[in-house]
Amino acid sequence: MGWAEVFARILGSDVSVEIRAFDGSRAGESGAQVCVEIRSPLALSHLAAAPGELGLARGYVSGAIEVHGDMYTALAAFPAVALNDIPPNLRRELAVKLAGYRLWWPVGPPAVEHRPRGSRHSKRRDSKSISYHYDVSNRFYEWVLGPSMAYTCAVYPEATSTLEEAQFAKHDLVARKLGLREGMRLLDVGCGWGGMVMHAAEHYGVRALGVTLSRQQAQWAQKAIAERGLADVAEVRHVDYRDVTETGFDAVSSIGLTEHIGLAQLPDYFSFLAGKLLPGGRLLNHCITRPDGSHGSRPGKFIGRYVFPDGELEPVGTLVSAMNDNGFEVRHEENLREHYALTLAGWCRNLEEHWDEAVAEVGLQRARVWRLYMAACQLGFERNVVQLHQVLGVRLDGTDAHYPLRPSW
Structure with missing residues (x-):
């Protein structure tokens, strides 16, 4: 199974965007107005480390994921994603594929991510x-x-x-x-x-x-x-x-x-x-x-x-x-x-x-x-x-x- 198919299975079967991956695989709706490109295995590595919106955001901000077309249209087309509930069998498949690239946890979040320190609202x-x-x-x-x-x-x-x-x-x-x-x-x-x-x-x-x-x-x-x-x-x-x-x-x-x-x-x-x-x-x-x-x-x-x-x-x-x-x-x-x-x-x-x-x-x-x-x-x-x-x-x-x-x- 190609990386595009794995990403599509994580998002859900009703995704109405085209998905292309660096390994040549494709999934989703062919010829859709918006195309999501998986440029690197790090895209899935970010999702493995931070399932949900944070992992997707890290993938996009870091450049491992690219969106071709209007961002608003892309987000409107995404289904309600529950990435924390990735089925165990899909988690295992993802782990095997990432292990092949010697990846699981990404090196770190993008440099612009901010985590404040000190007493909250001081x-x-x-x-x-x-x-x-x-x-x-x-x-x-x-x-x-x-x-x-x-x-x-x-x-x-x-x-x-x-x-x-x-x-x-x-x-x-x-x-x-x-x-x-x-x-x-x-x-x-x-x-x-x-x-x-x-x-x-x-x-x-x-x-x-x-x-x-x-x-x-x-x-x-x-x-x-x-x-x-x-x-x-x-x-x-x-x-x-x-x-x-x-x-x-x-x-x-x-x-x-x-x-x-x-x-x-x-x-x-x-x-x-x-x-x-x-x-x-x-x-x-x-x-x-x-x-x-x-x-x-x-x-x-x-x-x-x-x-x-x-x-x-x-x-x-x-x-x-x-x-x-x-x-x-x-x-x-x-x-x-x-x-x-x-x-x-x-x-x-x-x-x-x-x-x-x-x-x-x-x-x-x-x-x-x-x-x-x-x-x-x-x-x-x-x-x-x-x-x-x-x-x-x-x-x-x-x-x-x-x-x-x-x-x-």
């Missing part, structure tokens, strides 16, 4: 985990994200809206939910490259402070703020949000930070943000969530080791309860998961359009990580594996929420 470990993902290259992010440099779910007014139009609409929706008005003070935690900070300052006359654990993000944002002539009203600092000493803000935005906080830290997180607000001040919490509580908080091994180390996703009910119990009255929430699928599709297109430059900038392995993770996430939002929720809370002024009878946005 300031030191959080800083290293954030730096691993975000301090890659500002130029790389400019190619992938586009001019907005917004690395969070956009809001599409229409399905035909451009990515830039949708990112503007997202920032504006957040501003209107927060009730921003001229002269207010905004704190944006986990501010990225400063998109929300600059939008609030430029379009709403707000004095805005953003904080990020990424040094490269802060440097890029401060330069952009100066170039837009906003230095008197906008600032981005390279600092942990927990080290912000100022208080008395009218509003707090948290757009894509909560995924990095961790379940055990949620009470302190929301309590800390409530303490930064004036009475009647609002918090808009925008983050990826689980669709329900049937799965654990931590992501799959591929995302955890190659994309967002120490990331944790909670069901929206968990977030709402934590907000309610730690200083906020929840006034509104909505699920934008379809919008995130559209956002990711835009980022995927951007990456493919700049593929050669991206590889030259960050290396082939890291570029492959991005191609795989963004296509997989697009599929995940479409299939309701993950969701994106905006939750609006108010720090009450006694019993007064300073909130309109109907939402004004």
